[in-house]
Amino acid sequence: MEHSHLDWPFFEASHRALAGDVDCWAEEQAPRRSRDRDVDTLCREWVGALATAGHLRHCVPARFGGSAETLDSRSICLIRETLAYHDGLADFAFAMQGLGAGPIVLGGNAVQQSRWLAKVADGRAIAAFALSEPDAGSDVGALTTRARHDGGGWRLDGCKTWISNGGIADFYCVFARTGAETGSRGISAFVVPAETPGVIVAERIGVIAPHPLARIELDGCRVASDALVGAEGEGFKLAMQTLDIFRASVGAAALGFARRALDLAVAHARSRRMFGATLADRELAAAGLPRGLAARRRKAAHDARGRDGEDGGHRMCAAGDRCIGANARRRGRDDRTSGRTSLS
Numbered sequence: 001m002e003h004s005h006l007d008w009p010f011f012e013a014s015h016r017a018l019a020g021d022v023d024c025w026a027e028e029q030a031p032r033r034s035r036d037r038d039v040d041t042l043c044r045e046w047v048g049a050l051a052t053a054g055h056l057r058h059c060v061p062a063r064f065g066g067s068a069e070t071l072d073s074r075s076i077c078l079i080r081e082t083l084a085y086h087d088g089l090a091d092f093a094f095a096m097q098g099l100g101a102g103p104i105v106l107g108g109n110a111v112q113q114s115r116w117l118a119k120v121a122d123g124r125a126i127a128a129f130a131l132s133e134p135d136a137g138s139d140v141g142a143l144t145t146r147a148r149h150d151g152g153g154w155r156l157d158g159c160k161t162w163i164s165n166g167g168i169a170d171f172y173c174v175f176a177r178t179g180a181e182t183g184s185r186g187i188s189a190f191v192v193p194a195e196t197p198g199v200i201v202a203e204r205i206g207v208i209a210p211h212p213l214a215r216i217e218l219d220g221c222r223v224a225s226d227a228l229v230g231a232e233g234e235g236f237k238l239a240m241q242t243l244d245i246f247r248a249s250v251g252a253a254a255l256g257f258a259r260r261a262l263d264l265a266v267a268h269a270r271s272r273r274m275f276g277a278t279l280a281d282r283e284l285a286a287a288g289l290p291r292g293l294a295a296r297r298r299k300a301a302h303d304a305r306g307r308d309g310e311d312g313g314h315r316m317c318a319a320g321d322r323c324i325g326a327n328a329r330r331r332g333r334d335d336r337t338s339g340r341t342s343l344s
């Protein structure tokens with residue numbers, strides 16, 4: 001994969017090395033995964049392969065076998081962009097380990113963390129993040145899944161939908177209403193092992209891209225008191241903090257898909273002969289697609305860098321923006337001087 005953006009000052013030497021390693025690894029791995037296999041098997045295989053290669057270590061902090069003290073947003077972005085370029089399901093398998101484990105990383109107690117996080121990093125446990133409901137998507141505060149005190153523990157009832165890894169997950173981070181308040185208040189997070197009675201995979205949802213997805217019913221699902229992740233009523237905050245870590249990486253994954261589409265389009269345009277030349281020689285085909293991609297890469301890198309540092313992160317972002325802006329202006333001047341519009 002083309003990696004010129006790694007020269008930007010948003011990244012450090014370790015990021016450049018990581019992106020190169022993941023690229024070589026994914027290029028070798030992706031052709032091995034047969035498209036004829038069912039999506040659950042393929043997804044499990046990707047989780048195992050990502051774990052063996054050590055890539056899932058970027059989903060948990062160092063004290064649970066992770067690669068850095070805290071989750072590094074730029075590493076997550078680069079891994080996702082590179083995996084998405086080579087295989088969408090590989091990106092999905094990686095991202096969901098991080099997203100599903102996120103609430104435990106951020107708010108879990110020592111027992112929850114030691115029970116699950118090392119397993120997430122070494123692929124022994126597949127994670128899922130169960131927030132959305134049929135009537136609570138963007139509007140998370142509308143969720144109605146309920147957790148009630150039950151003996152010494154909790155009883156969960158409700159419906160979660162669009163749950164990635166639904167049906168193959170080993171545990172679900174479930175968000176449920178515990179308080180009487182409405183909206184974002186009174187929501188709590190729970191870690192629920194998939195084999196808990198009352199966790200029902202009610203429907204597998206088919207989508208075009210291979211992706212294990214399900215509607216999960218919680219029907220009198222009883223968990224112990226220590227299943228609560230973080231403090232009671234802190235669930236909305238935990239969900240948003242988790243999503244915040246992975247938000248920039250959604251853009252990075254989209255860039256990987258777009259870069260792949262561009263490379264395939266350019267290869268086709270260069271080989272397709274017409275009117276005594278190739279399609280790539282026609283003016284229209286050479287228009288500014290690559291430039292649009294560069295702008296979006298800059299946005300993802302900027303956002304990830306901003307997340308990774310406190311004040312230093314934002315200073316580095318400003319320096320990176322200035323440097324890229326100067327390069328773009330210089331390239332624009334060069335292109336105007338030479339009349340160049342090439343596909344690159």
Ligand SMILES: Cc1cc2nc3c(=O)[nH]c(=O)nc-3n(C[C@H](O)[C@H](O)[C@H](O)COP(=O)(O)OP(=O)(O)OC[C@H]3O[C@@H](n4cnc5c(N)ncnc54)[C@H](O)[C@@H]3O)c2cc1C
Nearest residue numbers: 129130131132136137138139161162163164165207211213
């Ligand atoms: C492939 C896939 C995987 C998923 N995996 C998971 C998962 O693992 N866990 C999980 O919990 N959920 C998951 N989801 C659910 C996802 O998080 C929701 O789809 C998302 O929150 C949007 O909710 P919705 O689909 O109900 O759309 P809606 O909330 O109904 O939104 C409809 C439209 O309204 C727009 N909109 C939202 N707010 C506003 C506003 N204030 N003003 C104007 N427009 C607005 C939205 O951008 C969207 O275009 C997944 C979804 C998909 C498609």
